Amino acid sequence: MRRLGALGALLAVALPAAAGAQSLGSRFADRFQPAASAIVALADHRVDAGLGFERTAGALFGVQGEVIPLEGTLLSIRALGGSLDTHNHAADPRDIGEVSATARWRLVPWLDARAGFTTRTFSSSLARQRWTSAAIGADLRMTMLEGRVEGTTGAQLLPLVRVSGHESPDVAFGASMALRYVARRYLVGLGYQLERYDFPTVAGERRLEEHSMLTLRAGYRFGRSTRASVD
């Protein structure tokens, strides 16, 4: 019930973005070309807090909304939620909810810069942990089939990470790759991302965490123009 509640809360935040984009009218759609997507993700969360290796994984579901305010830029908001089940008995199952906002700028046709903000919540029967992070990064772009297929790969630094109940990690970065196929207004995307967090050693124990996720996305873009966007 709590899981459904968390998912409901996340959708309540995310859905207005997508629903709102559809209701703003054709003028807004032509100007900003909003896109709404449904996301299915497979998440893998690994932790070693000095008490042994813990791993949880599971499927997440969510939505993503995005607009193109200016040529070569993209603003997106993504909301995901789901449950991670343990692969061994050293960890408890937990729910995860995540909302992230990302802004991208196309620096050159083959390179994008991006900055983002993410808040992520882990909830288990024992505790609730909230992560807040800000990231900056860059993505290399490579297009295929005249842009109908677009691949990106990038790296990001997370200079600002706050974790409730813990000190901020002293090493935090991520890497990602994505592939997107666009057919007229429809788009399908596949992505993989990994985030690594190395926390400072406390009482001789060093906490390591890793969060990776495989995402599958299907979306629809509104508006008359079909300007290429960054994914």
Added chain:
Amino acid sequence: MKLRDALLGLLVAVLALTTPPRALHAQANTAETLTEASRLYDDLQVERAVVLLRRVLSPSSPFEVSREQRVQAYMYLGASLAILGQRDSAVTYFRAALERDPFADLDPARFTARERAAFADARQRTLAVGSRPLPMRRFDPRSEQIPIVFVSTQPAAVRVEVRSLVDTTGTVLFERESEGVREVAWNGTIAGTPVPEGRYALIVRARNAAGETDSSSLAFTVAHDHEALEDTLPEFRDGELLPERWPASAANRDLGRGLALAGIALVIPSLGSKDLGQGGHRYARLAALGAVGGGVFAFVDRRRHPVNAGAIAINNARRVQRAAHNAEVSRRNAARLAAMRVVIVPEVAGP
């Protein structure tokens, strides 16, 4: 010595300046002879006039004789011989004059009935046609005309036409029975459009009832006077447009990009902590598999559809843009041609 050389040079210069050109002197001499013959004719010293006129027409005459002077000499000679009762000879010389200038005629106020009768006889025996030289003229072919004056010495079927000297372009201005001097007008058009620039001839042809024919031709040049026209841009050549088919390497390149993405997906987990590597990274392998699939899809699609639709669209847009530019140039040129004037430049005939 120096003074002598200077005086000699001065003398040569004065002589060079005061000596008229030979041809001019020769024509002047012929003109003087004709003037003297005319005076003798008027003074009824017809035999002496005949001597001078024969001298002008003699092939052995050392002086240059223009066409007009020759016609004048023939006319006076014919008139003189008519007065002397040599009618056949008079008619012969009158015919010679008419053959060279069909417009030649005797002034009734100056020549006697006998002379005019001989001239009329000559005209009845000679079919000759001709046209007056066209004046140099600049006119609007839409609203103005130029006079064309032609003559036929006998009643004959006369055809007057303007015809290009380089192709068959032309127009008929007059074609029916005619005798004597007649004037028609030409508005400077051929088939309803202003006559193109180039060299043309005003041709007069005649055929009388006896089947005899004669013709004359007068060359002239047509020029157009209008604001300078702009050139339209030529059609695109091969190298100026984007290739409309993808090169064979494009499919391989797309496949390579997909494989590169797959490789990156497989490398990403190595950035994680080794302490957390247990159990492998299945999702990274799935992502790599997806990237390979994307590359293969792009490869196959590119091989099956090698046409570059984007380049075709750009090329078409450029063609449309160029066509619009050329249409605009054509429109401006048409406006300039609409205000165009035709210029007739007669060509100078030889002596």
